[in-house]
Amino acid sequence: MKIIHSLEEMNIKEPIVFAIGFFDGIHKGHQEILNQTKKLAAKKSAKSGIITFYPHPLSVIFPENPVKLILTQTEKYEILKKYNLDIIIEIKPDIEFLHQSHEEFLNKLKKFSNLKGIIVGENFTFGYKGSGNAETMKKFFKNEVEVKKINLIKNTLTDNTVISSTNIRKFIADGNMREAMKFLGRPYFITDKIVHGFKRGSELLGIPTANLEYGFERMLPSDGVYATYIEVKGNKHPSITNIGTNPTFNDKERTIETFILDFDEEIYGQIVKLEWIEKVRDEIKFEKYQDLILQIKKDIEKAGEILKRSNNYIFKI
Numbered sequence: 001m002k003i004i005h006s007l008e009e010m011n012i013k014e015p016i017v018f019a020i021g022f023f024d025g026i027h028k029g030h031q032e033i034l035n036q037t038k039k040l041a042a043k044k045s046a047k048s049g050i051i052t053f054y055p056h057p058l059s060v061i062f063p064e065n066p067v068k069l070i071l072t073q074t075e076k077y078e079i080l081k082k083y084n085l086d087i088i089i090e091i092k093p094d095i096e097f098l099h100q101s102h103e104e105f106l107n108k109l110k111k112f113s114n115l116k117g118i119i120v121g122e123n124f125t126f127g128y129k130g131s132g133n134a135e136t137m138k139k140f141f142k143n144e145v146e147v148k149k150i151n152l153i154k155n156t157l158t159d160n161t162v163i164s165s166t167n168i169r170k171f172i173a174d175g176n177m178r179e180a181m182k183f184l185g186r187p188y189f190i191t192d193k194i195v196h197g198f199k200r201g202s203e204l205l206g207i208p209t210a211n212l213e214y215g216f217e218r219m220l221p222s223d224g225v226y227a228t229y230i231e232v233k234g235n236k237h238p239s240i241t242n243i244g245t246n247p248t249f250n251d252k253e254r255t256i257e258t259f260i261l262d263f264d265e266e267i268y269g270q271i272v273k274l275e276w277i278e279k280v281r282d283e284i285k286f287e288k289y290q291d292l293i294l295q296i297k298k299d300i301e302k303a304g305e306i307l308k309r310s311n312n313y314i315f316k317i
């Protein structure tokens with residue numbers, strides 16, 4: 001899976017089929033687009049690839065209010081690996097790119113004489129003020145390139161809500177991990193490094209908590225306590241995670257801290273994968289840290305039960 005950063009760098013000479021989109025979350029709708037891309041590529045004996053963007057176009061237009069992402073770039077590419085795409089074109093959109101007309105963008109694509117197919121979602125738009133969409137593409141390419149529009153997939157399991165990155169971000173922000181899981185087709189996860197905290201976990205509370213270092217672009221769940229799984233050095237363990245500002249200790253920073261059940265190892269510097277299964281409760285300010293200890297012990301028991309009950313959904317990235 002080769003990653004390049006402009007259409008001009010593309011040097012694949014064989015026939016090729018592209019999916020185009022931002023694909024934040026690679027949720028069930030995106031998964032359908034990627035599967036259809038592979039299928040169309042096979043039908044046309046073509047290579048397969050995606051044209052995607054980073055940063056998010058809306059973050060370029062509104063830099064003061066950047067889109068918080070479900071997946072970091074690294075996580076997105078880890079998931080994409082399993083689709084065995086031949087090439088990823090990751091365009092860095094600047095204002096000039098975003099202000100081009102949809103015809104200008106299509107003319108650039110037309111330069112690839114080996115382009116055989118394009119797959120986009122029903123809500124995909126491109127060009128200045130989103131004037132281009134799947135229909136514009138179909139008209140532009142006529143019969144030269146097969147343009148396929150994938151209809152939005154709805155969550156038939158519950159209320160037919162459209163599966164979209166925006167809806168998933170809302171679920172995560174509300175701590176509704178079960179709904180996020182249904183839309184993503186896997187638990188919401190983060191992959192980050194274990195860093196040092198204040199050492200209160202082992203020294204004061206007797207409950208060590210591994211702190212995950214996260215980036216500013218990451219979409220975060222609402223503050224509170226969650227039943228989670230953590231993958232450390234390739235092994236998956238039940239765990240319980242608190243995200244918040246530790247009001248009991250008047251901390252300033254928002255931290256993500258995980259107590260790993262039946263585990264006793266030093267893991268500073270490790271890159272871990274944390275899967276969020278279900279919210280247990282909101283974060284509370286305790287008057288005495290001794291009360292926090294008692295509550296955490298109850299939380300650990302509850303998380304253990306939740307994880308035992310839930311299907312142990314193993315998802316390897």
Ligand SMILES: Cc1cc2nc3c(=O)[nH]c(=O)nc-3n(C[C@H](O)[C@H](O)[C@H](O)COP(=O)(O)O)c2cc1C
Binds near residue numbers: 225257292
């Ligand atoms: C299961 C669990 C629940 C927690 N709940 C709260 C809480 O409700 N309020 C709070 O102030 N801190 C809570 N914490 C965070 C602790 O305050 C934090 O883990 C402790 O201060 C250790 O920090 P350190 O790793 O920086 O040493 C919780 C931690 C865990 C593991």
Ligand SMILES: Nc1ncnc2c1ncn2[C@@H]1O[C@H](COP(=O)(O)OP(=O)(O)O)[C@@H](O)[C@H]1O
Binds near residue numbers: 196207211267
């Ligand atoms: N069961 C466990 N859960 C979480 N971390 C553990 C566990 N056992 C050992 N550790 C280690 O202890 C560290 C957390 O201890 P803690 O006193 O809270 O320190 P810090 O404040 O630096 O996070 C983790 O980063 C990890 O290296």
